[in-house]
Amino acid sequence: MSAHQGATTRPLYSIAGAQAAPATGAACAAPDTSPAPARTVVEVLASTQVEAVLDEIDRELVGLLPVKQRIRDIAALLVIDRLRAAHGLAAQPPSLHMCFSGNPGTGKTTVASRMAQILHRLGYLRRGHLVAVTRDDLVGQYIGHTAPKTKEVLKKAMGGVLFIDEAYYLYRPENERDYGQEAIEILLQVMENQRDDIVVILAGYRDRMDTFFRSNPGLSSRIAHHLDFPDYVHDELMRIAGLMLREQSFRFDDAAVAAFAEYLVRRLRQPHFANARSVRNALDRARLRQASRLFAERSRELSREDLVTLRAQDIRASRLFTEPADPTTTPPEHAA
Numbered sequence: 482m483s484a485h486q487g488a489t490t491r492p493l494y495s496i497a498g499a500q501a502a503p504a505t506g507a508a509c510a511a512p513d514t515s516p517a518p519a520r521t522v523v524e525v526l527a528s529t530q531v532e533a534v535l536d537e538i539d540r541e542l543v544g545l546l547p548v549k550q551r552i553r554d555i556a557a558l559l560v561i562d563r564l565r566a567a568h569g570l571a572a573q574p575p576s577l578h579m580c581f582s583g584n585p586g587t588g589k590t591t592v593a594s595r596m597a598q599i600l601h602r603l604g605y606l607r608r609g610h611l612v613a614v615t616r617d618d619l620v621g622q623y624i625g626h627t628a629p630k631t632k633e634v635l636k637k638a639m640g641g642v643l644f645i646d647e648a649y650y651l652y653r654p655e656n657e658r659d660y661g662q663e664a665i666e667i668l669l670q671v672m673e674n675q676r677d678d679i680v681v682i683l684a685g686y687r688d689r690m691d692t693f694f695r696s697n698p699g700l701s702s703r704i705a706h707h708l709d710f711p712d713y714v715h716d717e718l719m720r721i722a723g724l725m726l727r728e729q730s731f732r733f734d735d736a737a738v739a740a741f742a743e744y745l746v747r748r749l750r751q752p753h754f755a756n757a758r759s760v761r762n763a764l765d766r767a768r769l770r771q772a773s774r775l776f777a778e779r780s781r782e783l784s785r786e787d788l789v790t791l792r793a794q795d796i797r798a799s800r801l802f803t804e805p806a807d808p809t810t811t812p813p814e815h816a817a
């Protein structure tokens with residue numbers, strides 16, 4: 482029986498707490514004093530605490546407006562689906578498999594794990610965890626290796642979200658005996674037959690995903706939601722840097738803000754720019770330089786201010802400020 486069908490006979494308030502019942506021993510034959518099932522959107526939102534996750538997404542993720550809107554649309558669909566179920570109205574378990582397309586560092590993995598939380602709170606996933614994999618985790622090197630590998634991953638992901646990054650690498654048309662095809666076939670079966678217990682999110686570059694779906698119509702037809710993750714613009718990247726610094730108890734002084742803004746202008750022009758991931762990497766390198774700078778001041782007492790502040794020189798020491806932009810050289814991401 483699917484979780485969703487189960488929900489038609491289960492009052493709404495128990496959906497989010499369904500997991501806790503066996504653990505707390507609440508499953509014994511106590512008189513039913515449970516409150517009436519939720520009948521309004523507000524009641525469902527309150528009983529499942531989905532609103533809290535949606536608010537967190539709004540607060541903690543910069544930009545991504547179209548993605549945030551799609552997430553709210555999906556949540557709305559599921560809440561209404563719950564209310565329909567409470568009225569005994571016909572309800573198919575909804576197909577929740579998704580495709581997240583976008584360039585590296587645009588937040589796909591981060592949003593996938595929030596999506597898993599939302600689906601868990603609304604009762605569509607038992608556990609709500611995220612298992613992130615790539616081709617190598619699913620496909621074996623030798624005959625007979627792929628099926629057990631793929632099944633093992635699926636077993637780990639049951640009750641949650643299986644996130645397959647750069648999913649198109651599963652399909653290699655140039656090699657007709659590629660084992661990726663075997664993994665795809667197993668995935669297809671599970672996506673169809675166990676969709677009440679697992680949500681598959683396929684992720685990768687937009688154009689390559691499109692080609693992949695054209696060659697694999699079976700997969701394409703099982704994807705209910707396509708979310709497109711746009712690249713961040715300069716101002717969003719600055720705000721993302723601010724969030725990341727705050728998270729780690731660091732700050733830029735005014736000169737560092739200006740230096741980082743300039744750094745990003747230069748970095749955006751370089752190859753292999755990976756959006757928020759490049760911001761995180763740049764901040765990591767700035768922290769290294771700050772540490773070396775402070776380390777050199779052996780006998781000075783370091784104040785809290787010293788320890789939290791990244792200065793312009795910690796940014797401007799980057800190669801990007803000393804070398805002319807040359808797209809044929811190693812991107813700074815891979816260099817010190």
Ligand SMILES: Nc1ncnc2c1ncn2[C@@H]1O[C@H](COP(=O)(O)OP(=O)(O)OP(=O)(O)O)[C@@H](O)[C@H]1O
Binds near residue numbers: 587
């Ligand atoms: N909108 C955002 N606001 C704040 N932080 C963000 C945002 N998007 C991404 N990040 C941060 O940037 C980093 C990279 O994000 P994430 O791994 O989710 O991107 P991705 O699209 O999965 O990238 P990749 O393809 O490189 O795996 C993470 O540390 C994440 O927290």
Ligand SMILES: [Mg+2]
Binds near residue numbers: 591
């Ligand atoms: Mg990722």
